[in-house]
Amino acid sequence: MSAFENLMGFARDTAALGQVAGRLGWDQETMMPRGAADQRSEEMAAMEKMLHARRTDPKVGEWLAAIDPATLDEVGQAQVREISRAFDRASKVPADLAVEIAKVTSRAQGQWAQARADEDVAAFLPVLEQVVALKRREGEALAAGGNVYDAMVDDYEQNMTGAELAAMFDTMRPRLVALREAALAAEAPQKLSGHFDADKQMQLTEKLALAFGYDLNHGRIDKAVHPFSSGSGHDVRITTRTSDHDPFNCFYSTIHEVGHACYEQNVDDAYLLTPIGGGVSMGVHESQSRIYENQLGRSAAFSGWVYGQMRDVFGDFGIASAEEFYRTVNRVNDGYIRTEADEVQYNLHVMLRFDLERALMLGDLSVNDLEAAWNDRFKADFGYVVDKPSNGCLQDVHWSVGLFGYFPTYSLGNVYAGCLHQALRQAVPDLDAQLAAGDTAAATGWLKESLQRHGGLYAPRDVVRRASGMEPSAEPLLEYLEAKFKGIYGL
Known part of the structure; x- marks a missing residue:
């Protein structure tokens, strides 16, 4: 066998083991008994120890050195590029540090969930301090004298820096704040009210998932x-949550996660269990979840179809027309929770987290000061006070599991989605007529062919550029938001 064949065989086994580790994480969030947390942390640590050993195995370096990329086709070159990148990064992180991070973050996840339920920040801070210290050590190893936070971001969005993100967000923030203030000053659409049975929500949730091609x-x-x-290829699972008084939380969280899942399911099967066999970055991943959820799912056309489905399942729920339902679905609301935020304010939630985690990783903010810093920033950005920790610094799971550098990709995904949506509208001129019938096939088919099927074949910004025909920019997103919400609010 050639060096390339040996390398790819080894990489496929490593990818398969990574999927098994991911399934342990899925189980921990959905099925695992609470009392199994300590044992699960040992299991996760053992898996990480084995995976790290494979990712840094000297044989990988030897095979890479023996391969001349010029002899490979485009796919082969991409595989080698990604294996080389992963090998270089993994080799910089000591094995004992990788294992300790896996162990501590697994334990921290359970402690975060309990602290969140108890509204007890103090109970979570000691383990969060451990996570931050470990991730900072990892960042220092990866940065090799460079910017620690940039090294964190590079895990989720290759070749992106904190400075680039900060500049983009600085451009976006004034227009988002102005739009938010104008909308909140105008007459608000009707609020959804009433009781919505959880089982019926799940029944409609499945129908929505199928409508988007899951x-x-x-x-x-x-x-x-x-x-x-969670997952990739032929085993891609999603989760959602229900609220008796807020079915939109369930429905649009589901559509969002279906966007992620369809991206993974639609990657070319030829890439299955290889380094390019999944989404290329979290920014591109978020572009899929956000365009499914917002530009498609919250459009006037598709929300009209959802309105009919909700009336079929719940009967008369107090909203008189599809037009008013569209306004309700897109209502700009005061609120604390990022995942429940409207399109106008969502990115402001992300920017808050970006600035705080960047300060944590660069040593400019201590863990003990995190809650106060969060609450102060929230009051400054949103104009009201955080009422409880579960609506503040304990609301997201990300930091407990060590996902520093992840948050900004949510807004980057919105930026990418704005570019893709503009191109999609040009490619499918009768899109609204199809969405009004609950038919997303043309839209999701275009996304599959233009972007999703490529997996990691192209770099993040390259695949967005290829699909949209433009250099990624925040302008299409801001123009879309301003047009949509000025129309809804009569601004």
């Missing part, structure tokens, strides 16, 4: 505290 033969829908998508 393949339940290779997936499943479960409940979790924090909705997420």
